[in-house]
Amino acid sequence: MNESEFSPEHRPVDMYLGLLRNRMDTDDYRQLLDLVEPVLRAIDQEQLPALDFALDGEQADGMPQEVRDEAALVIAAAVTGRLDNEVVEIQLEETDPVRVVTDADTASDPVRLGEIADFIRERHRQNEELRGIAEVSGLPTDF
Helix, strand or coil, X not given: CCHXXXXXXXXXXXXXXXXXXXXXXXXXXXXXXXXXXXXXHHHHCCCHHHCCCCCCCHHHCCCCHHHXXXXXXXXXXXXXXXXXXXXXXXXXXCCCCEEEEXXXXXXXXXXXXXXXXXXXXXXXXXXXXXXXXXXXCCCXXXX
């Protein structure tokens, strides 16, 4: 059954939200919905590329990490139609640990997680290089 064949109340993301509603504290669940509803609406309207969204920005300040992780998993379920996604924390030497959402197979594969870590390290290096260029050029460095 592909996603278009799911009735609205039986889409994987809706099933996952139903499970969370029963499992989470009411206030945490409301915070979760506040975080994910704009993203879910953008996905439904096929406008995600225009949406600027982060789980560590102002909107998520003060929100428990568990709520942020669940929000990431809700969004992953909406995008992938899968319920086996996991949040994994990847330790990096040059930055704080990075949390990523991936499928269960990748989450349990140390080689694949190493490849993801390498990609994140390279991206961080490139960002720092661009920040340096922007700084000496008098341009904003908050990208």
